[in-house]
Amino acid sequence: MPRGRPRAFDADKALDKALKVFWRKGYEGASLPDLTSAMGINRPSLYAAFGNKEALFRKVIQRYANGPASYVRIALTRPTARAVVQHLLREGVQILTNPRNPRGCLAVQGALACGDSADCVRKELIRQREALVTALRNRFERAKSEGDLPADSAPADLARYVATLMHGLSVQASGGASRSQLQRVANLALRAWPT
Amino acid sequence: MPRGRPRAFDADKALDKALKVFWRKGYEGASLPDLTSAMGINRPSLYAAFGNKEALFRKVIQRYANGPASYVRIALTRPTARAVVQHLLREGVQILTNPRNPRGCLAVQGALACGDSADCVRKELIRQREALVTALRNRFERAKSEGDLPADSAPADLARYVATLMHGLSVQASGGASRSQLQRVANLALRAWPT
């Protein structure tokens, strides 16, 4: 056990609470009182444990990737490109419309457009979203080389198409679209997939 | 000519400047100094001419709909459902990636997630986005009754699919995707369209 007075709160649980706040209100829209009251701690404890607002947000992003968004990594392990996309879209719709979570995707609505002070957070989320495109492109290139995708298909374009769908679904979910509505959109989108 | 001292600035030009600021930074991210300095006026002039920040934003939304986003109404007049979608996607990509404008779509990034004080602006943009879905659904229902769309197609689902694509393209553009990348995504997306 470390020296000194022990922390009176569970840092992981507090991080989950912060995740919910950032998820719902975005980086700029989440104020420190919003965060501290949700986390059940006061400001100096937040700063001691997490650094500052931006550092807290970066930790929240990691937790998001390893928690609610972990289905993305799982989807990439599916045997065929089509199965990857199916898993991604259908599981994505589940997360985006999970009533226990805020609507939409943190990587989209965390800081899509913001003031100058939040610009490096915005750029970080751009990198996160672009990482999805890259991962998909790599997966589809492999699929193409395996004969799983037609020789005339364009993995980079397919990757961006799927990412565009995911982010569009996030906007839809954020606007209140229902789970079944988005499921039907996902099914429709799959008709564009090369056979 | 009205009585009193005449206004020393062009209200329409000032509104255009405000549009650019809101478009790039979002409703919350755009501060009053951002707005007034871009508009070339000082704060009391802004309040006298436009009310307050929220009223200014609502006027900016209208101007956006009648200006950069006017291609949407034009697209709806195309003779076939497929032509509507083609026009929408291709013209949309042009606007979303126009180097003279901020990247992305105001209706998406104006207030996707925000603090409580901006919540009614957020809801207003949700209504704006949902209006696109409704207009598309009506147009596709007409197309179906005209035999332009197959009898087994679902206009509501097709409408939401197209809206999802548009909003996804907006997120992509906001993240720096190039015009040609998005054009290829739009072409790919059209492969899901019923024949």
Place this chain on the structure above:
DNA sequence: GACATTCTGTATCAGTCGGTAAATATATCC
């Protein structure tokens, strides 16, 4: 020219923003 009307510029408002200094409380190490 006197007056009413409207806009502009300065200066300022109360409230909130993210962030912190200082004092107190609670643990381990010796």
Place this chain on the structure above:
DNA sequence: GGATATATTTACCGACTGATACAGAATGTC
């Protein structure tokens, strides 16, 4: 028990937020 180390609490910081009061300037009406 005493020293040390860490956490919590209270109170506060300067900067910025959206929004205004007030005085001066520029017009039309009479």
